[in-house]
Amino acid sequence: MKDEKMASHLASQTPARINVGRAGSRPRTETWLSFRADHAGARDSVLSDLSPEFMQDFVAVYDLPVVTTLAQDRSNFVLNPPQGKKLAPKVLKELQNKLPSQPPIDVQIVIADGLSSKAVEANLPDLYPMLLEGFAQENIAVGKAVVVKQGRVAVADQIAHATGARVAINLIGERPGLSCAQSLSAYITFNPGPKTISSDRTVVSNIHSHGTPAVEAGAFIVQCTKRILALEASGVKLQLLG
Amino acid sequence: MKILSIGIDIGTTTTHMVLSRLTLDSSPIASRLPENTISQKEIIYRSPVRFTPLTIDGKIDADGVAQLMQEFYREANITPDMVQTGALIITGESARRRNAKEVAERISGLAGDFVVESAGANLESALAARGSGAFSEARRSGKCLVNIDIGGGTSNVALIKNGRLLKTACLNIGGRCIQLKDGARGQVNTFQITSTSSAGDKLLNNKNDCASLHALEKTADLMCDLLLHLLEPSKFTLPEQSHEIYRALLMTDNFCFAEEKFEVDQYWFSGGVGQLMAAPEIGGEIPYGDIGQILALRLKEKAKNLSAPYLVAPEAITATVIGAGMHSLQVSGSTIEAGEDLLPLKNLPLLKVQVKHNQKNWLAREVREQREALNLKAACALVLEGIEKEEISYRLIKELAGEITDWQESAPEKERAASNIGETPCVILSKQDIAMSLSQILKGMLRNKRIITVDGIDAGEGDYVDIGKPLHEGKDPNCTAIPVVIKTLLFNI
Numbered sequence: 001m002k003d004e005k006m007a008s009h010l011a012s013q014t015p016a017r018i019n020v021g022r023a024g025s026r027p028r029t030e031t032w033l034s035f036r037a038d039h040a041g042a043r044d045s046v047l048s049d050l051s052p053e054f055m056q057d058f059v060a061v062y063d064l065p066v067v068t069t070l071a072q073d074r075s076n077f078v079l080n081p082p083q084g085k086k087l088a089p090k091v092l093k094e095l096q097n098k099l100p101s102q103p104p105i106d107v108q109i110v111i112a113d114g115l116s117s118k119a120v121e122a123n124l125p126d127l128y129p130m131l132l133e134g135f136a137q138e139n140i141a142v143g144k145a146v147v148v149k150q151g152r153v154a155v156a157d158q159i160a161h162a163t164g165a166r167v168a169i170n171l172i173g174e175r176p177g178l179s180c181a182q183s184l185s186a187y188i189t190f191n192p193g194p195k196t197i198s199s200d201r202t203v204v205s206n207i208h209s210h211g212t213p214a215v216e217a218g219a220f221i222v223q224c225t226k227r228i229l230a231l232e233a234s235g236v237k238l239q240l241l242g
Numbered sequence: 243m244k245i246l247s248i249g250i251d252i253g254t255t256t257t258h259m260v261l262s263r264l265t266l267d268s269s270p271i272a273s274r275l276p277e278n279t280i281s282q283k284e285i286i287y288r289s290p291v292r293f294t295p296l297t298i299d300g301k302i303d304a305d306g307v308a309q310l311m312q313e314f315y316r317e318a319n320i321t322p323d324m325v326q327t328g329a330l331i332i333t334g335e336s337a338r339r340r341n342a343k344e345v346a347e348r349i350s351g352l353a354g355d356f357v358v359e360s361a362g363a364n365l366e367s368a369l370a371a372r373g374s375g376a377f378s379e380a381r382r383s384g385k386c387l388v389n390i391d392i393g394g395g396t397s398n399v400a401l402i403k404n405g406r407l408l409k410t411a412c413l414n415i416g417g418r419c420i421q422l423k424d425g426a427r428g429q430v431n432t433f434q435i436t437s438t439s440s441a442g443d444k445l446l447n448n449k450n451d452c453a454s455l456h457a458l459e460k461t462a463d464l465m466c467d468l469l470l471h472l473l474e475p476s477k478f479t480l481p482e483q484s485h486e487i488y489r490a491l492l493m494t495d496n497f498c499f500a501e502e503k504f505e506v507d508q509y510w511f512s513g514g515v516g517q518l519m520a521a522p523e524i525g526g527e528i529p530y531g532d533i534g535q536i537l538a539l540r541l542k543e544k545a546k547n548l549s550a551p552y553l554v555a556p557e558a559i560t561a562t563v564i565g566a567g568m569h570s571l572q573v574s575g576s577t578i579e580a581g582e583d584l585l586p587l588k589n590l591p592l593l594k595v596q597v598k599h600n601q602k603n604w605l606a607r608e609v610r611e612q613r614e615a616l617n618l619k620a621a622c623a624l625v626l627e628g629i630e631k632e633e634i635s636y637r638l639i640k641e642l643a644g645e646i647t648d649w650q651e652s653a654p655e656k657e658r659a660a661s662n663i664g665e666t667p668c669v670i671l672s673k674q675d676i677a678m679s680l681s682q683i684l685k686g687m688l689r690n691k692r693i694i695t696v697d698g699i700d701a702g703e704g705d706y707v708d709i710g711k712p713l714h715e716g717k718d719p720n721c722t723a724i725p726v727v728i729k730t731l732l733f734n735i
Binding site: 005006008009010012125126127129130133134137209210212213214215216218219220222223227242 | 383384404631632634635636637638639674675676677678679681682683685686718
């Protein structure tokens, strides 16, 4: 078999940039342009806020409350990561007032932009209805989801703790790479609160059109959460239960 | 999780058995969704290669086979109840397979709970290509490979390109076509012909009960020519007088690929005759007492003219049985809604439907038309095809669930009874990752229905499916794997 054929076979097995050739000591123009385009896509995902279209077509349609963390804006969020984990006490209070008074809930869903607002925009329209329908089928009570701007994973602990939910689910955009800028993860935490640590979380990751489809992930998250509620454990504790 | 898989190949000439331990990975690795894959395959027992026991009238001797199996089990120190999956295939020349069903029934108690029985030229070709190692080599290297498994009764050909099995074909040529009396070869160049198959009759020029080595070599040359013609029809043209015999011996559709288009990189030979191609030429007794060795020696020379190099597979004679034991199974990360007690399901015909987008009421019509065309009366499993990964959306799954519900509810009483309603659950298969979401939405729409959705399954050219009992690992119901076997033909052929 010719080397050329072998090389193109290998390249077809991975999204990584292999077998791209070179022009002298530089990449070829085509390679360079596609690299620049993907890099720009990744930067855009990190640096943009949730788009007005998403706010209108998704957030407004489901009538979801929107809050911003202590980080306030994108550049501060990137430069001061811990600020993305907390809402100001005043914001939290206002949020509590905004949420309708409700019977005790099992699950609090948080939708956070994280490091990729594009991931949220790409996946939530397929994922969210699956969660609502799935939890309804399983008789699991879900509160109104909260959209968090400049949010990190742990912000869901604070919100769910305040709403008294037994489980927090944070649907958050993941740090983009050069082959995918739209990957979402779901962090599921039992008994979330100030004492929660990372090993308490169960995560479903790689939710994007080339990974796990959002709609399928939705059905899986429902089953996962059902088990977490039944066993009253998540993260490493859940794994230890077998 | 480890499962024990059995492969039993009852061939025209020989019968053998392998036991393999398959390791299933179904735990969610690195927080992905549980992806069920067979991560390791290890052969723990290979039986000796034995002659297939036959009755006087040339059928398979079911009791003889049962005895052989008991012997193999004893030697392997394994009991049938330890076996969880696998395949029993009865291969080779069709005349011998007349009582295949009977044989399968006779030894079903000696195989495990979920051991499928199957036969069929296309499946044999596919299993041989997997068992010989050609498939994994093609997958690893990206080469285009053709595996030719030449056994006692048939030559099974499979073409693999881009890691996919693209074509299969079968020619009724094998070592057992002409049986010879073990003689002193090399002393007198004459052999006694003890028996011929119907293919052998056609291949032999004149029906004498003895033949010279020279005459037998001529016959072997003809066999080679027919085989090479199947592989590269434009390079190896057949003389006019051979066309009829070629058509008579071709058991499947013609291979019909333009060599240029596929650019075969390598030919692999397997099977008993394939093995003999690698064996050093020795005097003395003819192995297996048939034309196999003469054929192998001629083919060894003639195959050099193929437009790509060839080699003899490392797992030559055992290719089919290894394929049956190790490669017949697929596992699915799947969801079963209230249907588990109905498993295993065996021999469900597959109905393949091409998913149509943005249309209404196409599924019910499509299913009805296909059922009529196939004259299907029994329950069936639906295979959803033509779904691109990128287009999987909430809307698409909802549309599909709606179509499935419409079909189930609109079908006339008779078809409903015969299809997926009643004691047989609604079985939906797909290659793409949609089982859990489809199941969730269907659950809300189809009430009182038992639903089994299975994904990650390549139905390929398959005609029937067997679905086994779920294998549980740990206590997490989300890490359940279902063994699935796609088959081409049943015994009642």
